Amino acid sequence: MKLEGVKKFLKENTRQYTYRVLKENIMNLNLEPGEAIGEIDLSRELNVSRTPLREAIVQLIEEKLLEVFPQKGTFISKIDLTLVEEAIFLRETCERKILKLACRDENNGELINQLEKNIEYQKISLSFSHNLHEFFSLDNEFHTILFDRYNKKNIWKAIKRLSTHYDRLRLIDALEKTNIEATLNQHIEILNVIKNRDVDKVDRLVEEHLLNYKEVIEKYREKYCTYFK
Incomplete structure (x- = not known):
């Protein structure tokens, strides 16, 4: 997984930064529909702790851009x-x-x-x-x-x-x-x-x-x- 646009903007807090980068990579198809994502990998790639990452993931789930399947993991939502x-x-x-x-x-x-x-x-x-x-x-x-x-x-x-x-x-x-x-x-x-x-x-x-x-x-x-x- 290689995220694009990971430079943090001025005045962005960690949650805002994490959410923005993930959403941009989903919307530009760098993270492809159906692709699995892992919190450990994302945390390392973005150099953020698990708490703001999970907050961003929850927001993206609410926006129907991520889906969670029990015992399987978190995936980029497919186009519905x-x-x-x-x-x-x-x-x-x-x-x-x-x-x-x-x-x-x-x-x-x-x-x-x-x-x-x-x-x-x-x-x-x-x-x-x-x-x-x-x-x-x-x-x-x-x-x-x-x-x-x-x-x-x-x-x-x-x-x-x-x-x-x-x-x-x-x-x-x-x-x-x-x-x-x-x-x-x-x-x-x-x-x-x-x-x-x-x-x-x-x-x-x-x-x-x-x-x-x-x-x-x-x-x-x-x-x-x-x-x-």
């Missing part, structure tokens, strides 16, 4: 398509509202500038660096900008907490490059809808954007069969 569907339902409902607010916002110039800048970074990420983890991060940032603009930060945080299984599936999709051009083009279309205040296109566009993976889910389940519940 039922939880994926729940996350999509929530995101679809909230993102329709946010985009309609953006379309009707008479003072959305700064929002448009932020989204345009984000899209340019997405293009650079794909054209030059081919850093698909970076593109995935910029994809998330695109939506964060929208929720922040309308004082819905806590709603976005709640969405992200409930989207851990969906987001791991989205990352697989990004790494496979199956829908990556479509995702970028849809972000551009979302921006144009906001610019043109075209509210009538919002529902269709949100549904298309969130369901990109649907057409290839069986391919992923076959290729990454150990990742899925």
Whole structure:
């Protein structure tokens, strides 16, 4: 087991550090769905005591990212398509509202500038660096900008907490490059809808954007069969 991003941030206590590193490694698939983890190994790798480690593990169990099986051990949770569907339902409902607010916002110039800048970074990420983890991060940032603009930060945080299984599936999709051009083009279309205040296109566009993976889910389940519940 080799964890990534183990440098501790300023002002992070040991529990926060342990939780962040474990969650990041689960979400970026460095710790793979279905993989067993051991407290002794993790404690040694992170150089932390067992108490903050166990606290972080309990939190990740509550977030359905870890599962404990008696007499077997603790495992990274496999991707559960039922939880994926729940996350999509929530995101679809909230993102329709946010985009309609953006379309009707008479003072959305700064929002448009932020989204345009984000899209340019997405293009650079794909054209030059081919850093698909970076593109995935910029994809998330695109939506964060929208929720922040309308004082819905806590709603976005709640969405992200409930989207851990969906987001791991989205990352697989990004790494496979199956829908990556479509995702970028849809972000551009979302921006144009906001610019043109075209509210009538919002529902269709949100549904298309969130369901990109649907057409290839069986391919992923076959290729990454150990990742899925």
